[in-house]
Amino acid sequence: MTATSTPATPRRRLIDEEGVPEGKLRNYADGWLKDLLVHMLRVRCVDQRMLKLQRAGRIGFVGSMLGQEAAMIGTAAALEPRDWLWSGLREGGAALMRGLPLAEYVAQMYCNSNDTAKGRQMCNHFQHKGSHYPSWSSVIGTQIPHGVGAAFAAKQRKLDEVHALYFGDGATSSNGFHSGMNCAAVWKVPCVFVCVDNGWAISVPNKEQSAQLDFTKKALAYGMPGFEVDGNDVLACYELMHWLVVHARSGAGPALLVVKTYRMLGHSSSDDPTKYRDKAEVELWEKRDPIRRYVRFLEGRGALGKGEFEELEGRLYAEIDRIVHEQEATPPMPLRSLVEDVYAEVPRHLRLQYNEFARIAERHGEAQKGDGAFPL
């Protein structure tokens, strides 16, 4: 395989912005195609609810996925359950599709005691061990070499795993991108680099991130192929990613997939994008909305009946609201978790530090059951 398009290379786009197929499509079952819509719509509904909760002051931070539903769902749908997905800020929807229970997702947004990360990470840092989805740290690009190392381990241990490494256009400037791409290519490990180019790294546009705006060319410098896909075309994302996952699984080595999409809202709920980008640009991308486009496509082939979309949306919101209600009532982590999981065992100096604190917490009535001193 080379970086230049060969006849076998899946196309950059399969469905145009009006939802009309460009050329002949593979023989997809309607049910499978509809599932993609369900997953994308779940992402959108969850996102909308989280933004609402954030505005109401119930949760602290949301990194909205609006506009990137096809990019994450299409690419992640190409992975097998045994494969790993190394995430950045905006892949939470892919985690949901791959098995992260919605209750755990919402618990993570509340950082409460149902959160598997024990409320230690700020919101929007999901993880799900069962579906091989470690959380990112917040530091940009550091997860890239982790994914490469884990892919190396898969190869070494003869595990049939592909590791998908997600990051944004900003991360192409990071150390982790360079060292990860380089090591992966030298060691020929089974991974796919997924650069979700949404145009913006907080307030810095991609054209100020790199003088080489065709990010696929960066792959060539490391000795691996690079491809670009229309990130608002869920089916194209799936096909190209699937092709690269198969390629990696066969032992042919890593590749880079650049997924061109757009971040419709600010970097996070704490960011006001009107300060740094044009309304016209946002409006242009509104017209390219990945869900509307896909709905038109499904309707066009008669796979989605009248009123089905609204019914589905209603069902998703009802499920989300029920879970939000449960998680609202879940208490925060016990105080002892302050010093737990720093090491496999809580060392003596941390037990001493905690006990000193627990005495004061007790004096002020803050300590609950289970918050008592550690034995020394």
Next chain:
Amino acid sequence: MANLTLLQAINDGLRTAMKDDPSVLVFGEDVGKKGGVFLATENLQRDFGANRCFDTPLSEDGIVGCAIGMAMNGLRPVAEIQFQDFIFPAFDQIVSEAAKLRYRSGGQYTAPLVIRTPYGGGIRGGLYHSQSGEAYFCHTPGLKVVVPSTPHDAKGLLLAAIADPDPVLFLEPKALYRSVKGEVPEGNYKVPLSTLREARAGTQVTVFCYGAMVPVTLKAAEEAAASGIDTRVIDLRTLLPLDEEGVLEHAKSTGRVVVVHEAPRFCGFGAEISALIAEHAIEYMEAPVVRVTGFDTPFPNTLEHHYLPDHRRVLDALERVAHF
């Protein structure tokens, strides 16, 4: 039992771990065919194959970053950073990622890995082949920091570090690589982390030191004995998590304490020992705690023998503390 240098003991430790556990990998810059710039990994590639011991691209960030991923997916990586001075490109991966992974994931993911690196002066290496950066890492919860000073401990601590469920920074005193020799047991034995070693018994002054400063301090203690000062020398061996109880017991029992390290003084490890004693044992102290350290300067080149604490500076401190 074999009589080995500290360097040979490390090679023996790596070899033992690789033999006992197929998931142990050794990698870094020039560790393969060459066997490392100091030969710590000599013949490991020949004996275990290039799958188990291999050269990496020249990328410290990549070495440690990939080691974390390997550890997360079932391997036991033992990464070498060629000189501790070159570790800083990997600082982010060590401090932000390896050290925090267990905590931030609520124990779902862990990074049991070892980073071996030669540290310290004494080889005329100038600013960038001589530093002692332990204090940066000791300020990092989640990390373990280990410094051996004898061949026996080098192997035993290394095997304990490789078996440990948490990330360990293993600092090797390069000045001692070939200058100390000692009996090293065969096979897999472990020196428990976070335990002190009494390198010399004594009743009047306790000196806390580690790594290359242990033999320097022992020499000073012998000279002090000639002038009637009975010195106890404690090799800390593990700096993080420190055996604080052990430190306090020794400090209380002599009431006089000196701390020796070659790193700069300000915010150095000696400050922690000194503060620990001030906080928990001040009523036992007969004299101020004195630190003998490198200067608060970058590491020099031609004058390194004056920068590094030597037995004369340690002796001077022992006399001041004993006669306070």
